[in-house]
Amino acid sequence: MPKRKITVVITARPSYSRVKTVLSAIQNHPDLELQLVVAASALLDRYGSAINYIEKDGFAIAARVFNVLEGENLTAAAKTTGIGILELSTVFDNLKPDIVVTVADRFETMATAIAASYMNIPLAHIQGGEVTGNIDEKVRHAITKLADYHFVASASAQQRVIKLGEDPKMVFNTGCPSIDLAEEVLLSKMLPFNPYEKYGGVGAQPDLEKGYLVVMQHPVTIEYQDSRKHIEVTLEAIYKLNKPTLWFWPNVDAGADGTSTGIRAFREHHELPNVHFFKNMEGVDFLHLLQHSDCLIGNSSVGIRECAYLGVPVVNIGSRQNKRDRGGNSVDVEYSQQQIEEAVLQAIQTGKSGSSSLYGDGKSGHQIAELLRQLPLQFHKTIMY
Numbered sequence: 363m364p365k366r367k368i369t370v371v372i373t374a375r376p377s378y379s380r381v382k383t384v385l386s387a388i389q390n391h392p393d394l395e396l397q398l399v400v401a402a403s404a405l406l407d408r409y410g411s412a413i414n415y416i417e418k419d420g421f422a423i424a425a426r427v428f429n430v431l432e433g434e435n436l437t438a439a440a441k442t443t444g445i446g447i448l449e450l451s452t453v454f455d456n457l458k459p460d461i462v463v464t465v466a467d468r469f470e471t472m473a474t475a476i477a478a479s480y481m482n483i484p485l486a487h488i489q490g491g492e493v494t495g496n497i498d499e500k501v502r503h504a505i506t507k508l509a510d511y512h513f514v515a516s517a518s519a520q521q522r523v524i525k526l527g528e529d530p531k532m533v534f535n536t537g538c539p540s541i542d543l544a545e546e547v548l549l550s551k552m553l554p555f556n557p558y559e560k561y562g563g564v565g566a567q568p569d570l571e572k573g574y575l576v577v578m579q580h581p582v583t584i585e586y587q588d589s590r591k592h593i594e595v596t597l598e599a600i601y602k603l604n605k606p607t608l609w610f611w612p613n614v615d616a617g618a619d620g621t622s623t624g625i626r627a628f629r630e631h632h633e634l635p636n637v638h639f640f641k642n643m644e645g646v647d648f649l650h651l652l653q654h655s656d657c658l659i660g661n662s663s664v665g666i667r668e669c670a671y672l673g674v675p676v677v678n679i680g681s682r683q684n685k686r687d688r689g690g691n692s693v694d695v696e697y698s699q700q701q702i703e704e705a706v707l708q709a710i711q712t713g714k715s716g717s718s719s720l721y722g723d724g725k726s727g728h729q730i731a732e733l734l735r736q737l738p739l740q741f742h743k744t745i746m747y
Contacts, residue, residue, distance in 0.1 A: 365395040368734050369424070369459035371450065373402040373470035374613060375412040376663075379645030381465050381488060383542035383727030385421055393735050397457050401427035401446060402470040403613070408641075415644050425453045429473070434618040436586065439469045446473025454481055461486055461734055464509070467494075467502035468613075469583075475508040482741045486511040486734065489538060491519030491526075493685040497583040510740055513730050515667070515721045516687050532737075536729045537722020540664075543646050544671045545724030548717065553654045555647060557608065563640040565629075568606035575600070575706065576652055577609040579660035581617025582682045589617030590624040592697050596659065596679065597628045599702035600637065607637045608651065657709040659702065665692055670718040675709035677702060689718035 368388050372378050388396040398421050404412040405426060417423065429445040431438045450473055454462065462478040464471045466489040478485045487509035493499055506512065506526055514520045515538035523533045558567045568574065579596055581589035600607050612621045625639070643651065649668055652658055657675045658665045661683055665676035670689025678694045679702065693709070695701040 366460045369397040370463040371474040377465045387727040387731035397424040450477040467498040475505040491523040537726040539726040541722035544668045565638040568636045573656045574606035578662040586617030589620035593624040673714040677705040
């Protein structure tokens, strides 16, 4: 029997870390053939060149899709999705996969789902069924309705996908594959690398021995016009706290220009002797960095998922992760300098919480690969409502 050809499309920096263990499990499975497609911002240097880490980890790239339209606004996002449909349709026609896998809820993932669906290729969706209350939720639920197989990250997400009318026999609570990586670092006793030497970046190089903060804050697509104002509030809070801080550049989303401009402008007018800025970092290294930090500040889903498993305190700012299932490690604040400062100081004082298995137990990658081998190849829906 020939190997099943599994095409996984990676469109952004976070998506790779989120499914790295799935890629490894597919690549190592005797009955599966991995066809890895790298597209959109995962190819761009300004967002950290995720493709460099992908190749370094030993994954062969079956196709590259350059489809990001400059602008970082809502129109550019819509047009990027359209270009993605055009380009991915050609890629799928050439690769002829048995199953296409799409990840999570970024706007570029919609192109993967639409192209596969219209070409009658079975579609698997990782991390459907979650709620956040913004454009990502629309994308996530739309992909759920296009997908044939659902690998969700939590029990509540599984029930939500079923309530959306999907066949319960095709909805699997596999946990989040990113927790597989977090499991590797959970018992780490010390930071195993020097982030300045390994990743460069710009800014001060504060001593991390006595604790440090990590900031990762992205624009919110439904509030993208306020992205500069939002980031300035966080910058003021970090400036006032004056603690060693490692700050990561935002994703390519509508409003990213405002976020980036706000950071650059603030650096021009303020001396930041305790802040260092990075574009990107390998997934496991980033988790090591979080594991040994005092607190994560911002609005990234890593604070809700991986940090809950690691027990790392999180100050979650604004609405980007609204309504997502929470562990006991995070506190929500508004775009308020005072609230951010107070929450960070409280998090440092309180310290780590217990590990939460809300989003998985560290075995997701192998579960998903085995399901991709076993599931019947289908691209039609069983009506459940």
